[in-house]
Amino acid sequence: MIKTIPGNITAPKGLKAGSVHCGLKRNKKNHDIGIIFSEQPCKSAALFTKNQIVAAPIKLSRKVVKDGMVQAIVVNSGNANACTGKRGEKDAETMALLTSKQLNIKANEVIVASTGIIGHHLPMAKIKSGIIQSSERLGNNNTHAINIAKAIMTTDLVPKHIAVKTKIGGKEVTIGAIAKGSGMISPDMATMFCFITTDAAISLNTLRSCIKKSTESSFNQITVDGHMSTSDMVAILANGMANNHNITSSTKSDLALFQKALDYVTLNMAKEIVKDGEGATKFIQIEVHEAKSVSDAKKIARTIAESPLVKTAINGEDPNWGRIVSAAGYARVTLDESKLKLSVNNITIYKKGLPVTPAPKRLSSVMKKKEITIQLHLGMGNKNTTLWTCDLSKEYVSINADYHT
């Protein structure tokens, strides 16, 4: 039984957050820096962007997570500290060091994360003041929770957060998460920001394998615009304060319960990101069935999802399904046209290489729905995949043509 409860990363035992506006965002009401802190040191695992150009905080945090112990995350929005060379690396180190001093913890147990514009040095005076103020405001009530979720937003319209409770080995275990991401979303092995906390007791190796597995079927299966960020990060902290019997690869049923709850949290966060995709008006689920391999299925799903012609057709509520089939055709996967079947929200429109005629009447009313499911059957095997994306609207162009200057 997984039960959703109010709050987010401060919901598990021993977790606190604090955030403020330090001057990175123009609107003074918007927090732009914050700290997530655990009373006890946590086992931690994280996944980072596969982009060859990575932001300075990613370089630092990779090292921090390698050792497996983390007690705090310091995060800012408004500036990604990417493409900033040695000075940028130094600035990320300063953030970790100052945070550790303020919290009286080890500097190499602080994850640093930055998101926002690329190619600008951080205004360190503002950042320092922000870290000091955030550390003085730590707490775990609803205001702390909502503020930290908002502090990591860039072009996001809504905060994305969740907390769930489940029972593992007779003990109540809580998992909380906050996420951000709206544009530059096409994660591969990791994604944007999602910070997850739990009071579960779990071994480091098991935690690493759990977060990898959850990410594979959630964040790695979403795309907004096909542009992979320099700063993607999914990180989980587990402080063990739920006092459950330690979860390891040997405690099969406890592990299954934890994985299930974690999958629930990551999938929820991933879908929230797509729903809040820049300019999104539709939530699109793409299912590819009967592929020879999962890899083939994923290639086709992603090619359909990233075709601007498919995305604009759905934006226009236009059942122009030829664009979906032709996108599948250039995914570099062998196809047999005469075996293809395409349905939208379970209405079949193309079968055995031929349009269903007359075109189903319900189709145009289905296209008006907020949630569209595209179901492509390849007839080549028995592997499947599901991927989530959103449409491409004029608002996406507005948001991104006017973002910087």
Place this chain on the structure above:
Amino acid sequence: MIKTIPGNITAPKGLKAGSVHCGLKRNKKNHDIGIIFSEQPCKSAALFTKNQIVAAPIKLSRKVVKDGMVQAIVVNSGNANACTGKRGEKDAETMALLTSKQLNIKANEVIVASTGIIGHHLPMAKIKSGIIQSSERLGNNNTHAINIAKAIMTTDLVPKHIAVKTKIGGKEVTIGAIAKGSGMISPDMATMFCFITTDAAISLNTLRSCIKKSTESSFNQITVDGHMSTSDMVAILANGMANNHNITSSTKSDLALFQKALDYVTLNMAKEIVKDGEGATKFIQIEVHEAKSVSDAKKIARTIAESPLVKTAINGEDPNWGRIVSAAGYARVTLDESKLKLSVNNITIYKKGLPVTPAPKRLSSVMKKKEITIQLHLGMGNKNTTLWTCDLSKEYVSINADYHT
């Protein structure tokens, strides 16, 4: 010496065209079917889409071109005859057969091409009437030329055509071309429609190698929206009526002259397609220098060109160069951040992994230009590539959200 002359595919000796409105397009003023006819049978070579899902006319024309001899092309816009199964294949055959009867030529020497909406059967009564009328209107004056160029247009705003004269072995040789394409443009090995005619005498093998070479550096180096069509086709007809000494792989200098003129024609057509890209307001040249291999350079150039974040930044005249560098970072090519240099219209803004500070003042005025050149130096080797694309505008979304229904 390559000299541009008025006209297009009817400019070479012995070439004629005829076209009419047969009812595929809504506006009766717009021609939607046409025939290109050579008095003499032509050697012919063509390149077709690499999409796994190909339109019926592509299947037929592949066979026609295999034999190397062609005397006519019949082409319609408004309906792609794609995803239409056996009936679609039969319809394409009927188009070739009727055309051959009307012109008193062999049916297996007629190329068939269709462009427009995918997944609808051709209205064959209209098509038949269109072929008969087109064959009765054949001619080679300016009106015939402009009409055939317009008859192949779909969302194109302007007809794309060219004719050039050059001297080969003391004889005047003419090459003419018409092209269409505005959306669903991301050719690989071939592209949209470009029909090229010449009166050059040239061996079949040489013609095949020339058109392949020209396409590689022109149509294969453009992208509008990254969506590869089911119907892409580049075809050249050479009827030998210029009476030049036959061009073969042994006549090195004549071959070089012909290749140069053909390159000129294909590059011109390719750039015209990008400039008329759906909703395009900017023409963008992407140069990648100092790559380890041409393939690496092409991957990076294409990833930059197809990033909606790069395209919208340029649409917004916003020097948000972090998007360009981060796109290069996810092209699946090994990079060394500290060796990168990025310039826009020769203004360097990022060097050795660091932003040039203060940001060059001329940058924002440069972003206002109609033609933007992005120059990325990798510092990894000595291979280069150039690719052409356009920006992503609200108009692109409008055009494609409202295209079908």
